[in-house]
Amino acid sequence: MNKDRVKLAVVGVGNMGSFHVRDLAKQATAELVAICDIDREKADRYASEFGVPAFYDYREMLDRATLDGVVIATPHYDHTPISIDAFKRGLHVLVEKPIAVHVKDARKMIAAYQEARKVKPDLVFAIMFQQRTYGFWRKIKSLIDDGELGKLVRTTWIITDWFRTQAYYDSGGWRATWRGEGGGVLLNQCPHNLDLFQWFTGMPRRVAGFASIGKYHNIEVEDEVTGYFEYENGMVGHFITTTAESPGTNRLEIVGENGKLVFEDGKLTFVRNRQSMFTFSKTSKSAFDKVEAWEINIPYHHHGEGGHRFVLENFARAILFGEPLIARGEEGLNSLTLSNAMMLSSWLKKPVELPLDEDEYEARLMELVRTSRFQKPAPVALDEDLNKSFGFH
Secondary structure, X not given: OOOOOEEEEEEOOOHHHHHXXXXXXXXXXXXXXXXXXXXXXXXXXXXXXXXXXXXXOHHHHHHHOOOOEEEEOOOHHHHHHHHHXXXXXXXXXXXXXXXXXXXXXXXHHXXXXXXXXXXXXXXXXXXXXXXXXXXXXXXXXXXXXXXXXXXXXXXXXXXXXXXXXXXXXXXXXXOOOOOOOXXXXXXXXXXXXXXXXXXXXXXXOEEXXXXXXXXXXXXXXXXXXXXXXXXXXXXXXXXXXXXXXXXXXXXXXXXXXXXXXXXXXXXXXXXXXXXXXXXXXHHOOOOOOOOOEEEEEOOOXXXXXXXXXXXXXXXXXXXXXXXXXXXXXXXXXXXXXXXXXXXXXXXHOOOEEOOOOHHHHHHHHHHHHHHOOOOOOOOOXXXXXXXXXXXXX
């Protein structure tokens, strides 16, 4: 594309969309040209602040505004139709996490993207996985990819510092409902963690999930989940999360034959074995000796920000100059698969094999939507600093 700046619109200016509007207004490679939200007051307020037209129906905006692409930050179910309609018009798409509510919808988005690329081969589809820009996660990824750990045997992530109060859940009528959000902690708080899990270790072949519905909050979706993953190479994984623990824990352990990586409280430690534990186990003449190991504090550089602006800039540069994406839209399928698989396993009360039975998951989810009798109180808006939620999650 022979332009200096990409013309982008933001669809949905709630919590995250309002951040994206502000970030885009500061970008050298992107130009904010339109805002869309079904809440007319919000759309008008941000459009006035940034001097761009407001729209209240995304289809009207796609047809009338002069755009190169859209940034989608709507409730989850809307990601699919908005993305598909944008692709049909040859527009680039950056979608917030999760890519969709369920895998079948995500595949529809990917299919629409692939079809649109037949006409416009340089079309860009990205997802907002900004945590891939964090220095500590990038360092862990490089250590694994460079073979420092050798064969992986176990990955355990206790990520229970997603504490949310009842006031949080009461702040939006769509939030924490099957009809409005499509899920709870796995679909709202944990897509980044699940993306990083599969980014580090790949996808498992079997998933077992144990989910509690509204255990600690007055909601109809999951607020506590434990997942168990089995991999083709023998590695096992554990994923433990909740929005009810305070103080919570954020501890990632990745164990390989050459040692153990631990990330907790901003500190990255590598307990490195002098030799492979497999080799030592086979050759040692002692019954109780352990492999000699050294504890190493691994340095890393972290930008210290939420990271969203880096993904927005990368999206624009991918459109303008073909820069590789931080996270391709299609990659959102993996974390969503893990989320859906844990929930389906919990509903069935047995492990599920991957690839996931997408039809069964969709059918069960739609039945929950159809039969829901959950009544939410009238939404109470919160004036909160969303930066509090980013941290080291």
